[in-house]
Amino acid sequence: MKILTNPSAGVDTTMMLVFVVAVLTMPFWLTLIGAGYPDLMQKFVIFGLFATGFNILFGLTGYLSFGHAAFLGIGSYTAVWSFKLLGMNPIPAAIFAVAVSGVFALVIGFISLRRSGIYFSILTLAFAQMCYALAYSVLTPITNGETGLRVIGDDPRILDGIITSGVNPSTPTVNLFGLDLTQTWVWNGYYFNAGFYFCAIILIIGSYIAMRIFRSPFGLMLKAVKTNQNRLNYTGVNTKPYTLAAFVISGMYAGLAGALLCITDPLAGAERMQWTASGEVVLMVILGGMGTLMGPMLGAGIIKFAEQKFSTWGKTELHEFFAFIPDGIRDTVVSVASLFVGSGWHLTLGLVFMLIVIYLPGGIVEGGRRILMWASGSNRRNRKLQAAAQAAE
Amino acid sequence: MDAIILQILNGLEKGGAYALIALGLTLIFGTLGVVNFAHGALFMLGAFCAVVMRALLTMEVATGEVESTAWGTEIAVTTPYVTNLFGDFGNTMIDWAVPLSILLTVPVMLFVGWAMERGLIRHFYKRPHAEQILVTFGLAIVLAELVKAVFGANPIPVPEPAALGGMMDFGALFGSEPDKITYPMWRFVYFLFSATIIIIVFMFLKFTTFGMVVRAGMEDRETVGLLGIDIGKKFTFMFAVSAAIAGLAGAMYTPIISPNYNIGMEFLVLSFVVVVVGGMGSLGGAVAAGFMLGLLQSFAAMNEVKEILPGIDQIIIYLVAIIVLLVRPRGLMGRKGVMET
Amino acid sequence: MAILEVRNVNKRFGGLQALNDVNLSVEQGSVHAIIGPNGAGKSTLLNCFVGRLTPDTGSVMFNGKSLLGIMPHEINQAGVSRVFQTPEIFTDLSILDNVMIPTFAHRDGAFKVNWWPRVDREAGTQDHAMSVLEEIGLADKKDVIASSLSRGDKRRLEMAMCLAQDPKLLLLDEPTAGMSRADTNATIELLQRIGKSRGITKIIIEHDMHVVFSLADKIAVLAQGTVIAEDLPENIKTDPRVKEAYLGEEAEA
Numbered sequence A: 001m002k003i004l005t006n007p008s009a010g011v012d013t014t015m016m017l018v019f020v021v022a023v024l025t026m027p028f029w030l031t032l033i034g035a036g037y038p039d040l041m042q043k044f045v046i047f048g049l050f051a052t053g054f055n056i057l058f059g060l061t062g063y064l065s066f067g068h069a070a071f072l073g074i075g076s077y078t079a080v081w082s083f084k085l086l087g088m089n090p091i092p093a094a095i096f097a098v099a100v101s102g103v104f105a106l107v108i109g110f111i112s113l114r115r116s117g118i119y120f121s122i123l124t125l126a127f128a129q130m131c132y133a134l135a136y137s138v139l140t141p142i143t144n145g146e147t148g149l150r151v152i153g154d155d156p157r158i159l160d161g162i163i164t165s166g167v168n169p170s171t172p173t174v175n176l177f178g179l180d181l182t183q184t185w186v187w188n189g190y191y192f193n194a195g196f197y198f199c200a201i202i203l204i205i206g207s208y209i210a211m212r213i214f215r216s217p218f219g220l221m222l223k224a225v226k227t228n229q230n231r232l233n234y235t236g237v238n239t240k241p242y243t244l245a246a247f248v249i250s251g252m253y254a255g256l257a258g259a260l261l262c263i264t265d266p267l268a269g270a271e272r273m274q275w276t277a278s279g280e281v282v283l284m285v286i287l288g289g290m291g292t293l294m295g296p297m298l299g300a301g302i303i304k305f306a307e308q309k310f311s312t313w314g315k316t317e318l319h320e321f322f323a324f325i326p327d328g329i330r331d332t333v334v335s336v337a338s339l340f341v342g343s344g345w346h347l348t349l350g351l352v353f354m355l356i357v358i359y360l361p362g363g364i365v366e367g368g369r370r371i372l373m374w375a376s377g378s379n380r381r382n383r384k385l386q387a388a389a390q391a392a393e
Numbered sequence B: 001m002d003a004i005i006l007q008i009l010n011g012l013e014k015g016g017a018y019a020l021i022a023l024g025l026t027l028i029f030g031t032l033g034v035v036n037f038a039h040g041a042l043f044m045l046g047a048f049c050a051v052v053m054r055a056l057l058t059m060e061v062a063t064g065e066v067e068s069t070a071w072g073t074e075i076a077v078t079t080p081y082v083t084n085l086f087g088d089f090g091n092t093m094i095d096w097a098v099p100l101s102i103l104l105t106v107p108v109m110l111f112v113g114w115a116m117e118r119g120l121i122r123h124f125y126k127r128p129h130a131e132q133i134l135v136t137f138g139l140a141i142v143l144a145e146l147v148k149a150v151f152g153a154n155p156i157p158v159p160e161p162a163a164l165g166g167m168m169d170f171g172a173l174f175g176s177e178p179d180k181i182t183y184p185m186w187r188f189v190y191f192l193f194s195a196t197i198i199i200i201v202f203m204f205l206k207f208t209t210f211g212m213v214v215r216a217g218m219e220d221r222e223t224v225g226l227l228g229i230d231i232g233k234k235f236t237f238m239f240a241v242s243a244a245i246a247g248l249a250g251a252m253y254t255p256i257i258s259p260n261y262n263i264g265m266e267f268l269v270l271s272f273v274v275v276v277v278g279g280m281g282s283l284g285g286a287v288a289a290g291f292m293l294g295l296l297q298s299f300a301a302m303n304e305v306k307e308i309l310p311g312i313d314q315i316i317i318y319l320v321a322i323i324v325l326l327v328r329p330r331g332l333m334g335r336k337g338v339m340e341t
Numbered sequence C: 001m002a003i004l005e006v007r008n009v010n011k012r013f014g015g016l017q018a019l020n021d022v023n024l025s026v027e028q029g030s031v032h033a034i035i036g037p038n039g040a041g042k043s044t045l046l047n048c049f050v051g052r053l054t055p056d057t058g059s060v061m062f063n064g065k066s067l068l069g070i071m072p073h074e075i076n077q078a079g080v081s082r083v084f085q086t087p088e089i090f091t092d093l094s095i096l097d098n099v100m101i102p103t104f105a106h107r108d109g110a111f112k113v114n115w116w117p118r119v120d121r122e123a124g125t126q127d128h129a130m131s132v133l134e135e136i137g138l139a140d141k142k143d144v145i146a147s148s149l150s151r152g153d154k155r156r157l158e159m160a161m162c163l164a165q166d167p168k169l170l171l172l173d174e175p176t177a178g179m180s181r182a183d184t185n186a187t188i189e190l191l192q193r194i195g196k197s198r199g200i201t202k203i204i205i206e207h208d209m210h211v212v213f214s215l216a217d218k219i220a221v222l223a224q225g226t227v228i229a230e231d232l233p234e235n236i237k238t239d240p241r242v243k244e245a246y247l248g249e250e251a252e253a
Helices: A009-024 A026-032 A038-061 A069-085 A090-112 A117-138 A161-165 A194-215 A217-227 A229-233 A239-261 A275-288 A295-312 A315-321 A327-340 A342-359 A363-376 A378-392 B002-032 B039-057 B081-086 B088-095 B097-119 B129-151 B185-207 B209-219 B221-226 B231-253 B263-278 B283-300 B303-308 B312-327 C042-049 C072-077 C095-108 C123-136 C151-163 C181-198 C209-215 C233-238 C240-252
Strands: A184-187 A190-193 B060-068 B074-080 B167-169 B182-184 C002-013 C016-027 C031-035 C057-062 C080-083 C169-173 C201-205 C218-223 C226-231
Touching: A009 A026, A009 A194, A026 A038, A026 A190, A026 A194, A038 A190, A038 A194, A038 A217, A038 A239, A038 A275, A038 A295, A069 A090, A069 A117, A069 A239, A069 A275, A090 A117, A090 A239, A117 A275, A117 B129, A117 B263, A117 B312, A190 A194, A194 A217, A194 A239, A217 A229, A217 A239, A217 C095, A229 A239, A229 C072, A275 A295, A275 A342, A275 A363, A275 B129, A275 B263, A295 A342, A295 A363, A315 A327, A327 A342, A342 B129, B002 B039, B002 B185, B002 B209, B002 B231, B002 B263, B002 B283, B039 B088, B039 B097, B039 B129, B039 B231, B039 B263, B060 B081, B074 B081, B074 B088, B081 B088, B088 B097, B097 B231, B129 B263, B167 B185, B182 B185, B185 B209, B185 B231, B185 B283, B209 B231, B263 B283, B263 B312, B283 B303, B283 B312, B303 B312, C002 C042, C002 C201, C016 C031, C016 C042, C016 C201, C016 C218, C016 C226, C031 C042, C031 C209, C042 C057, C042 C169, C042 C201, C072 C080, C080 C151, C095 C123, C095 C151, C123 C151, C123 C181, C151 C181, C181 C209, C201 C209, C209 C233, C218 C233, C218 C240, C226 C233, C226 C240
Parallel strands: C031 C201, C031 C218, C080 C169, C169 C201
Antiparallel strands: A184 A190, B060 B074, B167 B182, C002 C016, C002 C057, C218 C226
16 A cells, blocks of 8 residues: 655755755855856746746646746736836836736636646647737737847836936846846855845745645645546535636746846847747656656756756767767767757757656656665565555455 | 638638648547647658758769869869759759659658657557647657757758749639739649648548548547457557658648748647647548638738737637637537547 | 425436436435436436536425535535545545545635645644544545555545535445445445434435345335335335336346
8 A cells, every 4th residue: 555644844844944055055056066157046946936836737736738938928028017117126026027927827727727638738828829929929019029028228117217327227237125136246156146046035935835835725625636626526626716726826936937037137028938938847847746846946957957058068078078988989979969969958858858758757856756765675665565455455 | 802812822721731730630639549749740750851852852963074163163063863864854853852752751751650659659548648748749849859950940941843833823714814813833732732632531531441440439439449450550550641641741831831840839739729629539620620720810811800900810820719619619520528628 | 304305307318318207305314215227317316416417307405405506516515425436536645635625625615725724734624534534444544545545445435535524415326336245234334323423314326225225214216217116115125116117127138
C-alpha cells in the first residue's frame, strides 16, 4: 500500500525559510555557477513566479491552459501604461497589472471553463492567439503594435513627471520611492541589483501564498477537482467557481510577472503573448514537477539558466569543453553537439521535455524523490510491503 | 461583385490547406483518440520535401568549360545535372519541381508517420490527453528545430511551374470583361489539388474494406477491437496516411508561402480550430469547416468589412471557434456524445 | 412522515419508456429497497433523485422541497448523499483527505475560498473525519493513498465520505455489487450499524435478495418502469406479481 502524508506545518516553515535564504543569497551562489548577472537572476525570479502561479491551475486542478502568456502580456502592457500615466513607481504598476489581468482571466476563464480536457486547452489557446492578434495589430493605439509600448519623455506621469522630467527626460527608469531599481552594487565580484531584490521579495510573497493555498481546504478542493470532478459534484461542491478561482489566481500571478518584466526595461511587446510563450511556462512546470510547490520554480530556473548558457555557446566553447577528446574525433563530436547549442538550444529543450513527459511525468522533483527513496532503501522495503499486502488480499 | 468572387477564390485556396491538415488531425483523433500537436510539424516537413526536391534537381555539375568574367578571372561553368542528363526535359523537371516533389513527399511522410506512431504515439494511447498534448508539443519543437538546424531560419522560396504561374483571367472564363477578375493560377491549382486529395480520401474510406474498418473504428473503437481485427497495424497505417496528407498539403503550399521551420506552428493552431469547429472525429466536418473558415477569413479581410469592424480579419477564426465551442460543443458535424465536455 | 415523495414520474429515452408513472414514498429513518429485473429503470430512478437526469413529468419532493431542476451539488447540500455502483473516490489522495473533503463541503457549503488555514490545523474537521473513519473501520489506514485500497475498502471509504456529511438521505446503488460473500456480510452489518446509530434514511438498489431482506423495512418492486408492488418484505416474498416479473425475466432469458 502506498502511503501519502502531507508535510506538517513545521516542515513547510523550514522549507520556506530555506527558500527565502536561497532566494536572497542568489547573487552569491549563482555567481559560483556563472549565472550571477542581475538580468538573468531577475528572469529566474520572474519566471519562477509565473510558473508558480500557473501550477496553481495546472498542477492542482489539472486544467492545461495553453494561453497563459496572454496574461503575462496584459500585465506588461498595464504596467507600462501605469508608468506612462502615473509614474515610474513599480507598486501601482504591479497592483494595476494584477487587477487588469485578473479581470481578463475572469472573463476568459469563465468562458473557457465551460469546457474541460482538450477543449479547454484549445479554447485558451484560441483566446491567447486572439489577444496576440489584437495586441499586434488591431489595438495599435493601446499597444503600439509591432514596435511595442514603451515609456517616453513626454508622458504625463502625473505622480512623478514634474520631478524627474528635468533630470532624465528621455529614458526614465523605474524607481521605488526614489530608489532606482536598475541600480546595481558590485561587491567582490558579486552583483546586487535593486530590481532583482524587489522581484525576489514579490516572489517570496507569491510562493508563500501558493504554499498556503496548497495546504488549505481550498487547495484540497482543487486537488479533488483534478482527481474526480464527478464525485466532488455529488459531494455538494460546486466545482465551477473553484476552477475559475484557480484560473483567475494563476492569471493574476502571470500578470504580476508580466509587470515585473517591465522593471529593467519598461517595454511591452506582443511577442510576449505568443503561444510558444504559453508553451514555455507549461515546460517549466512539467520539467520541475507539476503539482509540487518548488518544482515549477526549479523548472523555470533550469530553463532560463540553460537558455542563457546553451544559447550563447558556440564552437569555441564546445572545443574547450570537449578538450579531453582526441583531436580527430573531437571535430565530429563538436559538430554534432553544436546542433544542440547556440540557436539550436530549443532542440535540446524540446528533447528534454519529451524525455520528461515520456519517462518522468512527475518532473525533477519526482525524480529526486525516487532517487532519495532508492538511496534510503525504502523503495525495496515498500515493494516487500506491497507484495505482502497483495498476498493478503 | 468582382471583389466577392476574388475573396471566394482566396477562401477556397486557404480553406483547402486548412481542410487537408484538419482531415489528418481528425482521422488520427477519431481512430486513435490522440490529440496530435505535432501535426503542423508534418505539414512543415512536407513543405521541406518540396524544398529538398528542388535542391536535388538543381544540383549542379561542372561542364568542363571555363568562362571568364568581366574582371578576367576564370570560373568553371556549371549546369544542373538533370539538364546535363536530359537536356531540355531536365529543365522542365526543375521547373516542375513542386508537383514532382509529391513523388518524394508521399514515401517520406508515410515513413515519418509510421516511425512516429511506432516510436512514440503508440505508447500514449492509454495516457491522459494532457500528456498526449505535451509529448506531441515537444515533438513539434524538436522537428521544427531539426529543420532549422539543416535549412536555416529564413524562408526558402520555391517557385511554381512557369506554366501554372502568373495570373488566371476568371472574368474572361465566365464571359464577362477580360482582366477584371484575375487570380494567381497556382492558388487555384492548389484548391483543385486539395479537393482531389479530399475526394480520394473519402472514396478510399468509403469503398475499401480498410476504410470501412477505419470508419467503424471512428464510430466505436472498442467494438472494432473486439471483432478480432488487428487494429494496431491499421492504426499505424492510418497515422502514416494522415502524415502523408499533411505533407502533401505542405509541399504544394510552398509556392504560396515560402516555408520556414515555423510554418507548422502557425498552421497547427488554425487547423485545431478547424477540427473543433467541424467536430472532433468528423471527417465531413473537418472539410466543411476548413472551407468555411477559409472563406470567412477571406471575407473578413475585405476592405469593406474592415472599415466597419477594424481588425476583424485577425480574430474572426478564433471568435468563431469560441462561439461554436460554447454554443455547440460537439462542433458543426460532430456526433452527439463524442468529446462534448 | 415521508422524507422523499415521488409523484407520477415519467421518463422517456426516444422510444423507450424508462419510467412510467412512478410513485414512491420513503419514510423518515426507514430503509427502503428498490428491486427489479435488469432494465427495470432502477438506476434511471436513482439518477432522477440526484440531479443527473430530469424526469419528463412528475415531482420529486425531499423534505418538502423539489429536487427537480437543481444541480447535483445543491441536492447534496440539501442532505442527499450517494454511493455509486463502482466506487467514486479521490484516488490520488489519502484516505483522510478523502473524508476531509466532504466534511469541508458540509461545513463550508458549495463554494468557499478558504485559502489561509492549513488542512492539518483544522482540528474540528480532522476529529470529525477521524471519528467517521473509526466508525467505518478505516482509521488505521488514514494515510494510505486511496487508489491502493482493495475494492471492498474503496466501497467502505465511499460510505465514510457520505457519512461524514451527516446526510438525511443516503442513496446506495448496488452497494455489494461484485463483492465476496464475506464482504457482503460485512457491508450488511455496517449498514445496519449506521442505521441504528444515526437514523439516516436509506434507499438501496440491489440485486442480491439476501442483502435486501436483511436490511429493508420496505421494498418497492420496479418492472418495465413501473412500481408493481410496494410493501413490507414478508409480503413482497409472497406477492405473485413480483414472482411473475422475476420469473418472466428468467423465462425470457
